[in-house]
Structure formats: structure tokens, C-alpha cells
Amino acid sequence: MGLNAEQVEHFREHGYIAPIDVMSEDEAGQLRALLEEAEAAYPEQLHAEHRNNPHLVLPFFGAITTDPRIVDKVESLIGPDIMLWSTVLFAKAPQSGSFVSWHQDATYMAVGPHNDVTAWLALTPSHLGNGCVSVLPGTHKSGKVEHVDTFGDENILTRGQEVVGVDPSTAVHLELKPGQMSLHHPWVVHGSQPNRSDDRRIGLALQTYMGTDMRPTKGPQYVTHVRGGAVDDSWSVLPLPTDVCDDSGLANRQVANQSFADILYDGAEKRRKL
Numbered sequence: 001m002g003l004n005a006e007q008v009e010h011f012r013e014h015g016y017i018a019p020i021d022v023m024s025e026d027e028a029g030q031l032r033a034l035l036e037e038a039e040a041a042y043p044e045q046l047h048a049e050h051r052n053n054p055h056l057v058l059p060f061f062g063a064i065t066t067d068p069r070i071v072d073k074v075e076s077l078i079g080p081d082i083m084l085w086s087t088v089l090f091a092k093a094p095q096s097g098s099f100v101s102w103h104q105d106a107t108y109m110a111v112g113p114h115n116d117v118t119a120w121l122a123l124t125p126s127h128l129g130n131g132c133v134s135v136l137p138g139t140h141k142s143g144k145v146e147h148v149d150t151f152g153d154e155n156i157l158t159r160g161q162e163v164v165g166v167d168p169s170t171a172v173h174l175e176l177k178p179g180q181m182s183l184h185h186p187w188v189v190h191g192s193q194p195n196r197s198d199d200r201r202i203g204l205a206l207q208t209y210m211g212t213d214m215r216p217t218k219g220p221q222y223v224t225h226v227r228g229g230a231v232d233d234s235w236s237v238l239p240l241p242t243d244v245c246d247d248s249g250l251a252n253r254q255v256a257n258q259s260f261a262d263i264l265y266d267g268a269e270k271r272r273k274l
């Protein structure tokens with residue numbers, strides 16, 4: 001089932017929608033259990049520095065990328081022909097200082113013209129106390145705004161990029177139960193605070209669902225096909241995995257993450273590991 005007219009209007013006006021029910025808390029708990037089982041079995045492959053594109057090595061996250069309970073809602077915003085650029089596992093350890101500075105996703109993505117949306121699926125409760133995603137409503141209407149690179153140690157973002165001159169008092173905190181998601185616009189300014197709770201805060205960002213009318217502006221770039229019309233030849237299409245961390249999945253993730261790093265660090269003074 002897609003979004004209703006009120007939700008679509010809210011997205012156009014404010015740049016986000018939340019909360020949206022996707023699955024039961026039990027099902028989200030099962031996904032978390034599968035993730036933690038895989039993390040225990042493949043610690044070298046699944047740790048904080050390997051947070052990008054887990055859907056290319058974990059079949060249960062691969063299946064989430066095409067799940068109609070998510071993609072039907074996405075389709076209401078970007079149309080029926082859909083591909084996915086990447087996923088990011090935003091897992092904050094208990095009582096950790098890790099945070100995400102105020103930023104726009106689209107600033108560093110090198111794709112366009114924008115017809116895309118990020119879905120953020122909660123696998124644990126996500127609230128202000130454990131650093132849920134917070135957005136600055138309406139900021140998507142300003143288009144691209146200036147960021148500075150901070151490379152802050154506890155900043156989860158690639159280059160610690162941060163929008164200058166934000167007024168955090170206007171923020172809306174997207175509190176979610178496990179199994180709920182939020183949707184946010186590629187230009188909406190958003191971020192998140194540290195996790196001050198005794199449990200992990202885990203969310204899978206499906207980042208970003210794009211209409212197949214979008215093109216890379218610096219190549220090469222990798223996508224997975226989600227539904228509808230074919231993907232243009234200007235993209236390289238990667239398959240979803242069949243087994244946890246098998247050789248082909250790891251190779252696909254490597255190639256996608258390398259391209260991801262080259263794009264996200266373009267023009268940066270230094271690099272961290274991706």
C-alpha cells in the first residue's frame with residue numbers, strides 16, 4: 001500500500017514522513033538477531049568501518065531493499081521505476097559518543113536530477129535518548145547549502161561534513177519503534193545525537209531510492225534494480241546476495257564501496273576508511 005495524499009503533501013512541505021509502520025516489532029527483532037548472528041560469524045567483514053552496503057552481503061537486508069511494504073511507499077514519491085544507490089547500517093553502540101552532524105545527503109552523492117528519497121528502518125527503538133534521526137523541517141526547499149568538513153573522531157559521517165549555522169531548536173525528532181521507518185528528502189538537513197542508552201541503536205538507511213530517470217554525474221556508480229523499468233546503461237547494476245558474506249557478495253560490496261568512497265571524498269583533504 002502506498003502513501004496517502006496527506007502523507008505525500010507532508011513530505012513535499014516538510015521534507016520527511018514519520019513514523020510509518022513497516023513490520024511488527026517481532027519481525028524487526030528477528031532481523032536484528034540475524035544481523036548480530038552474522039556480525040558474530042564474520043567480525044572482520046561486519047564491523048563499524050564496514051557499515052556501507054550491507055545489503056550486498058546479507059541476504060536478509062537484500063530482501064528488505066525490495067520489500068513492498070517499503071517500496072510501495074517510496075513509489076508514491078518517486079514513481080514506479082526504482083533503483084537503489086546504497087544502504088548504510090547506522091548502528092550506535094550503547095553509551096557511545098558517536099553522532100551524525102547536520103547534513104544533507106544529496107550534497108556529496110553526484111547523482112541527478114533528484115527524484116529520490118531515503119528510507120530509514122528501525123531495528124531497535126530509536127528515540128532522542130539513543131540518538132534518533134532528527135530533521136530540520138522545510139530545509140529541503142533551500143536546495144544545496146554550505147557544509148564544512150570536520151573529520152570529527154566521533155562523527156559517523158564520511159568526512160564529518162556539517163551544515164554551517166543550523167538552528168537546532170527547530171528540529172523534529174523522528175522517534176520510531178522497531179519495525180517502523182521514516183522517509184526523508186535528499187536535501188532535508190538532518191543529523192543525530194549520541195546514544196546515551198544501554199542498548200545499541202540500529203537503523204538501516206536505504207539510501208537512496210532513486211527513479212531510473214536519475215543519472216550519475218561522476219562515474220562509475222553502482223545500483224541495484226528494485227522494480228519497474230530497466231536501469232540505464234550509465235549505471236552498473238549489482239546483484240543481491242544469496243548467502244551471508246560469500247565471495248561474490250564481498251567482491252560486489254568492495255567495488256560498490258570503493259566507488260562510494262571516491263564519490264563521497266571527492267575534493268576532501270583526507271580520507272578515513274570506508
Ligand SMILES: O=C(O)CCC(=O)C(=O)O
Nearest residue numbers: 090100120133192203205
Ligand atoms: O542513523 C543516523 O543516526 C543518521 C542517519 C542519516 O544520516 C541518514 O539516514 O541519512
